[in-house]
Amino acid sequence: MWNIMRTLIMACTLLASLQLRAEDGYRLWLRYDRIDDPALLTQYRSSVTAMVFPAPSPTLLVARNELLDDLGSMLDKKLPIRTTPSDNCILAGTPSSSPVIAQLLSSKYPGLAGDGYVLHSQLVEGKHLIIIAAHSDIGVLYGVFAFLRLLQTHQPIQNISLSSSPLVQRRILDHWDNLTRTVERGYAGASIWNWHLLPDYIDQRYIDYARANASIGINGTVLTNVNANSLVLTPLYLQKVRALADVFRPYGIRVYLTAKFSAPVDIGGLKTADPLDPAVQKWWKDKCDEIYSLIPDFGGFLVKANSEGQPGPQTYGRTHTDGANMFADALAPHGGIVMWRAFVYDVRPQRKNEHFDDNPAHAEGHKAATADAGTSKTPVVDSGAHNIPVSRPSPGEISAPDRFKQAYAEFTPFDGKFRPNVLIQVKNGPIDFQPREPFSPLFGAMSKTPLMMEFQITQEYLGQGTHLVYEAPLFKEVLDADTYANGKGSTVAKIIDGSAFHPGQGSPFTTPTLQPGISPGGQTTADQLAAAPLTGMAGVSNIGNERNWTNHPFGQANWYAFGRLAWDHTLSARQIADEWVKQTFSNNTMVVSAIEKMMMASREAVVNYMTPLGLHHIMSSSGHYGPGPWLNNAPRADWNPVYYHRADAYGIGFDRTATGSNALTQYQPQVRQQWLDSNTCDEKFLLWFHHVSWSHKMKDGHTFWDELCNRYQSGVDTVKWMQRQWKSLAGLIDKERFTQVSMLLNIQEKEAEWWRNACLLYFQTFSRMPIPPGVGHTDQTLEYYKSLRFPYAPGTGISL
Ligand code: GCW
Numbered sequence: 001m002w003n004i005m006r007t008l009i010m011a012c013t014l015l016a017s018l019q020l021r022a023e024d025g026y027r028l029w030l031r032y033d034r035i036d037d038p039a040l041l042t043q044y045r046s047s048v049t050a051m052v053f054p055a056p057s058p059t060l061l062v063a064r065n066e067l068l069d070d071l072g073s074m075l076d077k078k079l080p081i082r083t084t085p086s087d088n089c090i091l092a093g094t095p096s097s098s099p100v101i102a103q104l105l106s107s108k109y110p111g112l113a114g115d116g117y118v119l120h121s122q123l124v125e126g127k128h129l130i131i132i133a134a135h136s137d138i139g140v141l142y143g144v145f146a147f148l149r150l151l152q153t154h155q156p157i158q159n160i161s162l163s164s165s166p167l168v169q170r171r172i173l174d175h176w177d178n179l180t181r182t183v184e185r186g187y188a189g190a191s192i193w194n195w196h197l198l199p200d201y202i203d204q205r206y207i208d209y210a211r212a213n214a215s216i217g218i219n220g221t222v223l224t225n226v227n228a229n230s231l232v233l234t235p236l237y238l239q240k241v242r243a244l245a246d247v248f249r250p251y252g253i254r255v256y257l258t259a260k261f262s263a264p265v266d267i268g269g270l271k272t273a274d275p276l277d278p279a280v281q282k283w284w285k286d287k288c289d290e291i292y293s294l295i296p297d298f299g300g301f302l303v304k305a306n307s308e309g310q311p312g313p314q315t316y317g318r319t320h321t322d323g324a325n326m327f328a329d330a331l332a333p334h335g336g337i338v339m340w341r342a343f344v345y346d347v348r349p350q351r352k353n354e355h356f357d358d359n360p361a362h363a364e365g366h367k368a369a370t371a372d373a374g375t376s377k378t379p380v381v382d383s384g385a386h387n388i389p390v391s392r393p394s395p396g397e398i399s400a401p402d403r404f405k406q407a408y409a410e411f412t413p414f415d416g417k418f419r420p421n422v423l424i425q426v427k428n429g430p431i432d433f434q435p436r437e438p439f440s441p442l443f444g445a446m447s448k449t450p451l452m453m454e455f456q457i458t459q460e461y462l463g464q465g466t467h468l469v470y471e472a473p474l475f476k477e478v479l480d481a482d483t484y485a486n487g488k489g490s491t492v493a494k495i496i497d498g499s500a501f502h503p504g505q506g507s508p509f510t511t512p513t514l515q516p517g518i519s520p521g522g523q524t525t526a527d528q529l530a531a532a533p534l535t536g537m538a539g540v541s542n543i544g545n546e547r548n549w550t551n552h553p554f555g556q557a558n559w560y561a562f563g564r565l566a567w568d569h570t571l572s573a574r575q576i577a578d579e580w581v582k583q584t585f586s587n588n589t590m591v592v593s594a595i596e597k598m599m600m601a602s603r604e605a606v607v608n609y610m611t612p613l614g615l616h617h618i619m620s621s622s623g624h625y626g627p628g629p630w631l632n633n634a635p636r637a638d639w640n641p642v643y644y645h646r647a648d649a650y651g652i653g654f655d656r657t658a659t660g661s662n663a664l665t666q667y668q669p670q671v672r673q674q675w676l677d678s679n680t681c682d683e684k685f686l687l688w689f690h691h692v693s694w695s696h697k698m699k700d701g702h703t704f705w706d707e708l709c710n711r712y713q714s715g716v717d718t719v720k721w722m723q724r725q726w727k728s729l730a731g732l733i734d735k736e737r738f739t740q741v742s743m744l745l746n747i748q749e750k751e752a753e754w755w756r757n758a759c760l761l762y763f764q765t766f767s768r769m770p771i772p773p774g775v776g777h778t779d780q781t782l783e784y785y786k787s788l789r790f791p792y793a794p795g796t797g798i799s800l
Pocket of ligand 1: 176343432
């Protein structure tokens with residue numbers, strides 16, 4: 001008896017340890033562990049016993065191997081590959097590989113287009129088949145991942161009948177990675193691109209990166225930082241880029257590069273980079289020919305021009321259209337596109353890295369720029385650039401035109417004037433990826449120009465590498481906002497997918513097959529573009545070479561959510577969280593429910609403990625890490641937190657109504673109306689648009705000051721609640737990730753309190769009102785918080 005007991009105990013321990021084996025996070029959501037529910041495992045095993053999966057192309061080959069390997073490990077059984085279907089068999093492919101598939105797509109899914117896929121169970125000649133079908137090879141790979149997801153999330157697979165197609169065409173990760181392997185605003189180690197060892201050394205990570213992206217439908221990657229380095233366009237580096245493109249191609253991922261506007265001068269030996277100069281135009285045309293000879297499916301360029309010191313057409317007295325169209329013309333013969341960023345402010349050229357750190361105490365770049373701008377012996381960024389001296393404002397002298405308004409002012413005059421292969425890439429909000437921003441007014445103002453969304457996945461302003469903040473609610477809030485650009489219901493999502501102005505768009509497109517040897521010339525022909533203008537969504541990547549890719553295990557959820565929403569913006573944040581948790585942690589209902597609740601509460605928490613009620617841009621200068629609402633001595637007015645919150649003895653907030661900067665006029669009347677009056681304005685945006693008194697009456701009857709204090713406290717409380725939720729999962733999550741997240745939540749708690757204390761102490765010097773009961777106090781002084789410095793905060797990405 002004792003022996004039996006002992007064996008049983010040993011078996012149970014072994015089982016438990018097998019199920020909760022060490023997880024270093026490398027596998028992301030692609031874990032494919034053996035199905036741990038015995039009944040379900042039996043059911044899945046009997047529904048899938050073999051597969052018919054012809055693989056005449058590299059994409060179909062990776063799709064087949066993925067299915068074979070992952071089903072093999074989830075079912076703990078190797079499936080045979082057959083040439084003709086047997087009972088309970090998977091049949092995968094395109095219409096050209098199977099008449100059954102051809103028939104299915106034309107009869108039951110006539111609307112399926114582009115890279116969409118179908119998962120469908122059907123009885124064919126008395127045999128039960130599960131069909132994974134698409135018109136394109138890459139669609140089949142997407143279908144494979146979707147099918148695998150069904151099993152990973154323990155869904156029934158017996159009677160499936162579903163189809164899904166991407167709603168935007170270009171679903172892209174933007175890496176702010178430098179050739180030195182530092183990553184601007186990266187908090188997960190060094191760049192995953194090992195430029196030094198490329199092209200000869202292919203890191204397994206590149207392949208896993210491609211798999212992960214393909215599994216969520218991402219189909220492009222911009223390898224380099226928008227604060228660009230021309231060197232990447234030299235032959236030495238293009239060989240390296242080519243090696244990466246070759247790895248990504250079977251996964252349907254196209255490579256893009258950032259183009260530095262001054263490249264013809266930097267590396268081409270020209271005297272100017274003026275976009276209207278024929279020699280410059282020829283230089284870019286030749287450069288594109290060279291790139292396409294190496295990478296026939298090269299996606300195109302992302303350009304940051306005339307912003308934060310980057311050179312651009314304005315440097316030569318030219319316009320955004322002159323600049324963007326020059327690239328467009330060079331790329332068009334090859335089917336390439338230009339993503340031209342609308343994040344513009346400041347035409348003054350900056351010194352290298354100047355914008356990384358605006359604290360004069362340790363910002364050498366600023367010192368130099370303010371001291372000798374215009375007289376510098378060291379060339380700045382561009383030989384033809386203007387040098388506009390900037391003098392540091394004395395405290396109290398902060399004023400400048402509203403930066404909120406600049407992108408609109410610079411771009412709307414050119415609506416309809418860009419070539420069809422240009423997308424204007426617009427950040428989600430008017431300032432800069434704050435925890436909460438109203439949507440950028442540009443989304444409602446350029447009906448004749450395709451606009452591409454730029455989200456920031458990396459958490460520059462959301463707790464960086466250590467805070468658990470699930471971003472899907474932020475993304476959704478923006479996507480679902482109504483711009484009224486073409487009447488009610490013109491949501492930002494519909495502007496992005498093209499359907500607001502082009503009915504019928506927002507549904508499927510074909511990404512041309514990315515096979516070597518096939519001319520990509522037809523990718524974006526004028527005809528195609530006229531019929532279906534370009535659409536896209538970009539996310540600034542949070543990936544680095546940390547073993548688990550994103551440093552915070554929950555950073556993976558943001559990468560995942562971005563991809564899923566770029567594919568289908570109608571998915572809900574909760575639905576995406578649900579899939580992700582099940583794939584990444586477990587299907588255990590306690591785990592799923594606790595983690596989902598934490599994730600769904602986390603974004604509002606960060607807004608509350610950092611920037612409640614419409615506060616924005618009040619972070620410290622040291623790498624944007626921590627609070628710094630008191631900062632008032634950066635060399636540009638609009639780098640100063642005091643410029644944004646404008647606290648004074650009367651109240652706080654940026655008046656953007658007619659009595660202030662009047663930025664509200666950049667929105668359609670219906671939108672303007674909803675934010676115009678400080679008494680009716682949605683309180684979450686209040687200080688974005690109004691300067692309200694400290695005793696302003698809030699909807700719940702509190703004074704503004706009390707409400708502000710309560711919000712800061714509620715942010716902290718939510719983090720403490722998250723800690724408790726997480727603790728309740730002890731034993732249900734593998735030890736490694738459990739401990740990691742526990743430690744990170746402790747940091748988050750400390751930092752949430754830091755934000756609360758520092759901000760309230762500071763704002764109290766204006767409000768002169770007491771902190772209400774229930775709101776945490778600190779023994780520290782405001783001077784203490786002001787004295788904190790973080791000279792080596794990560795993410796500054798120095799040395800381009
Ligand atoms: O968010 C700000 C960042 C900069 C970044 C810039 C941009 C790449 O602080 O680091 O530069 O925006 O988006 O261009």
